Amino acid sequence: MAANVIPRKGKRGVTYTLVVHHKGRTKKKSFGRDKLAATRQERLINAKIRAQSFGIAEPPTSPTLREFTADYLAHRIGHLSKRQQRDRHSKFSSDGPILAPLGELRISEITGEALVQWVETSIELKANGEPRSRTTIAHYVNALAAALRYAQVRGLMQHNPMPELRLMLSEERNTKAGRAARRSKVSPIEAEDLARLLQAARGAHQEWVYPVVLTLLDTGARLGEARGLCWSQVGWGDDLGRGRHLLIDRSIPSGLTSTEETKSGYIRKVQLSKRLRAALLERYVEQGQPSAESRVFPSFNGDNFRRREWADICGKKGAGIGHRQIKDLRDSYASLLLSAGIPLAFVSKQLGHQSMQLTERHYARYMPDGDEYQAPEPLARGEVPADLLARLPERAKRPKTSQIPETLPTGTERG
Numbered sequence: 001m002a003a004n005v006i007p008r009k010g011k012r013g014v015t016y017t018l019v020v021h022h023k024g025r026t027k028k029k030s031f032g033r034d035k036l037a038a039t040r041q042e043r044l045i046n047a048k049i050r051a052q053s054f055g056i057a058e059p060p061t062s063p064t065l066r067e068f069t070a071d072y073l074a075h076r077i078g079h080l081s082k083r084q085q086r087d088r089h090s091k092f093s094s095d096g097p098i099l100a101p102l103g104e105l106r107i108s109e110i111t112g113e114a115l116v117q118w119v120e121t122s123i124e125l126k127a128n129g130e131p132r133s134r135t136t137i138a139h140y141v142n143a144l145a146a147a148l149r150y151a152q153v154r155g156l157m158q159h160n161p162m163p164e165l166r167l168m169l170s171e172e173r174n175t176k177a178g179r180a181a182r183r184s185k186v187s188p189i190e191a192e193d194l195a196r197l198l199q200a201a202r203g204a205h206q207e208w209v210y211p212v213v214l215t216l217l218d219t220g221a222r223l224g225e226a227r228g229l230c231w232s233q234v235g236w237g238d239d240l241g242r243g244r245h246l247l248i249d250r251s252i253p254s255g256l257t258s259t260e261e262t263k264s265g266y267i268r269k270v271q272l273s274k275r276l277r278a279a280l281l282e283r284y285v286e287q288g289q290p291s292a293e294s295r296v297f298p299s300f301n302g303d304n305f306r307r308r309e310w311a312d313i314c315g316k317k318g319a320g321i322g323h324r325q326i327k328d329l330r331d332s333y334a335s336l337l338l339s340a341g342i343p344l345a346f347v348s349k350q351l352g353h354q355s356m357q358l359t360e361r362h363y364a365r366y367m368p369d370g371d372e373y374q375a376p377e378p379l380a381r382g383e384v385p386a387d388l389l390a391r392l393p394e395r396a397k398r399p400k401t402s403q404i405p406e407t408l409p410t411g412t413e414r415g
Contacts, residue, residue, distance in 0.1 A: 005035070047112070064105060065147075069099065072092075101118055186331045191336065209309045215276060217333055218389055219248075219333070225251045233249065244272035247268075248269075273389065336366075342376070
């Protein structure tokens with residue numbers, strides 16, 4: 001037995017009908033366009049079902065969630081990418097935020113009330129009491145939802161309470177606090193700070209630090225993509241900008257030593273700036289012109305780089321810009337190019353995003369708005385958009401339209 005709200009589109013618009021299945025029979029009740037009333041009634045009936053108010057009991061032999069997820073991980077995640085499989089195993093670790101509080105419950109005992117309590121006590125806050133981001137909460141909910149869908153298909157639970165939990169979370173997200181919580185956490189570095197950062201990277205003890213930082217900044221590549229970069233992926237091109245690119249087709253994620261596909265699964269060509277081409281060419285010569293499949297940065301370890309070299313060049317003895325995330329270089333690449341007037345579609349492709357909507361959601365506020373027109377930054381002969389990053393400190397001094405005096409010469413009329 002279960003109750004479901006079914007939307008129907010007709011001449012009066014979208015109407016909502018509550019459908020209840022009980023003992024092989026179906027009962028329907030129309031709520032017109034009152035979706036809220038229909039949803040409340042659906043919740044009430046399903047709550048009575050879970051409380052066994054209708055005399056229906058779940059099979060007592062259903063496995064515990066811990067037992068079931070072992071079977072789920074063994075047989076139902078093979079279609080996912082390696083990265084997603086690792087993430088799914090991590091989400092369902094024996095002492096993690098899912099199985100630690102819910103693992104001993106039988107599948108039939110997982111109710112909407114239990115899930116709400118789980119979110120409020122185990123997911124919204126970390127072990128140290130700090131709040132988790134809405135994105136992280138959604139990842140845990142999605143992982144559990146996938147497992148419970150499999151349980152429902154297997155016939156181990158008559159009613160899946162996950163849709164009710166999602167509805168509750170969506171209502172929270174639509175509040176003012178919820179909208180603020182899901183704002184993009186993009187944090188680009190200012191152009192002047194980037195100049196000091198590159199100067200500090202050039203003076204680092206390890207000679208590969210500067211080309212690594214420059215690669216991350218001038219291509220917007222992810223850290224794992226820079227780790228997996230081989231010389232066969234470098235298209236040297238010519239001084240006129242033709243054919244200069246990096247072919248991003250692999251990645252070495254943090255904690256691993258073998259290559260795999262990129263995070264989005266897409267292969268892309270990222271245009272090569274003049275200064276990055278020069279830095280990579282210098283490194284290629286210093287390495288003795290290695291083979292095509294040799295790594296560009298063979299000794300580059302992402303975790304060590306983050307703790308040591310990156311911390312040093314950002315700190316007081318380096319650029320003096322304080323603690324910054326390595327991802328801020330990727331954010332800087334996107335935000336600075338968009339603010340310079342480079343089209344969103346181009347930047348999205350260079351970043352390897354799955355859609356322009358994803359790029360827009362993160363970086364729309366850095367695009368020139370319609371209130372103050374600012375001409376796109378022109379490219380000189382032989383330049384690609386990434387070359388703009390080398391001269392953005394000077395560009396920041398250019399006045400905007402609103403800063404140009406409105407006074408006109410005597411005798412001049414406004415058209």
